Amino acid sequence: MKPTQSIQQKMRQFFVILLPIFVTQITLSAMTFFDTNMSGHSSSIDLAGVAIGSSLWVPIQVGLSGILMGITPIISQLIGSGHKDKVAYNVIQALWLSLLLALGVLALGGALLPSILHAMKLESNVQYIAFHFLTWLSIGIIPLFGYTVLRSLIDALGQTRISMIITLISLPINVGLNYLLIYGNFGFPKLGGIGAGVASGITYWCIFIIALLFVHKRQPFASLGIFRTFHKLSPRTWKEQLKIGIPIGWNQ
Structure with a gap:
């Protein structure tokens, strides 16, 4: 982070940080837009199926991503207080937590999705598209949540x-x-x-791998040694992260 003294410098730094975050959020939303819009050019049934699937997925994605973004203030506080050596441990715990949440979504989705779609009384072909759209998208849930943690680390710095x-x-x-x-x-x-x-699931894997390479090889992230040491699961650390993350996710 660049140190600032005057109000003008602080405002300039604020917008330097804010504008990329704004563009990032718009871009993530644009993926859903293009999925729906391009499916609509295939057929009205595809449009309806993707729209239904997206309406079920987006609130879950936004809410749980917000929870995982709770790692951002934790990292910022650690760096600001001179405890840079503790960043890697907290990031790894956040990645473990992201894996747990992703597996929870996959398990609940597998158990409840057919009943939810059936209760919506959709036409059979629309229900088929919605179900398989979400099924294939789910291959990217684990990397998407992992990317959210790595993105939070990047933003925190x-x-x-x-x-x-x-x-x-x-x-x-x-x-x-x-x-x-x-x-x-x-x-x-x-x-x-x-x-x-399918496209969304693959895309989630791509951005996770790219973020992983940045964090592992590029400064100032590489000096943190995020993946240098293996850290076991720590439910206590998860609890601390959830205390911050849940209010963020709730208000997304």
């Missing part, structure tokens, strides 16, 4: 431009995969709205 760049990269990846998998271009299978789910 004031490097919001990097998280913006990574998230911006996700958009052409997602749109390109949609083009191939929804419409069946260049020899790829024509999956309609289901293809949007």
